[in-house]
Amino acid sequence: MSEQNGGPPGEGLDVAVLDYRMSNLASATKALESLGADVRVVDDGEQLGTPDAVVLPGVGHFGEAMARMRARRLDVAARRAAEDGRPLLGICLGLQLLFEQSDESPGVDGLGLLPGAVRRLETEEKVPHIGWSQVEWRPGVPFAPEPGDPHSSIYYFVHSYVCEPEAPEMVLGTASHGASFVASAGWGVVHGVQFHPEKSSDAGLGLLTRWLRGVSARDGVQAEARE
Secondary structure, eight states: OHHHHTOOTTTTOEEEEEOOSSSOHHHHHHHHHHTTOEEEEEOSGGGOOOOSEEEEOOOSOHHHHHHHHHHTTHHHHHHHHHHTTOOEEEETHHHHHTSSEETTSTTOOOOOSSSEEEEEOOOSSOSSEEEEEEOEEOTTOTTSOOTTOGGGGEEEEEESEEEEESSGGGEEEEEESSSEEEEEEEETTEEEESSBGGGSHHHHHHHHHHHHHHHHHHHHHHHHHHO
């Protein structure tokens, strides 16, 4: 699609950003729009429709976020999108919500799209971890930058909790704040990053660009299969 016509990476893509009134909505939406995506802000799960991709941003408390998502049926919408094979990207708290549970809110179920749990960041450094850190990517991650360019893998973090995927192959990238932690995780069409790409300057926009190109390529393959 956009790779063929020379347009921006998100050109022609319907990207739904889930809004549960507790996220970095404006900055995430602006970043995606700057890359050419047709962004729809969805605050009611019944209105999700059939987007090309879904973005789940987030800032704040795990339990409160899940309560708000359930009240708006956005949890149902997110699960349905993943089941339908629509790429889903979680950002910061949005990544944590993809997992089954969190120490921040014992007894509260997450979306359960990624097996594993969320734990408090154990480090001798100050928590929350606020600032810029470099991510070491696993080889072959489609939205990671090209190897050998460390400056393109420095992103902005704000968090006190980290994800612990059940399977090692779900770990896509790691970073360090006195101790190593998971900076990106995913499986199938469901992925997430612990940092804020929309606040990470050119490195963050680069990551979103590569993710949108992956969505575009997948959408093009599916369209050809339907013809």
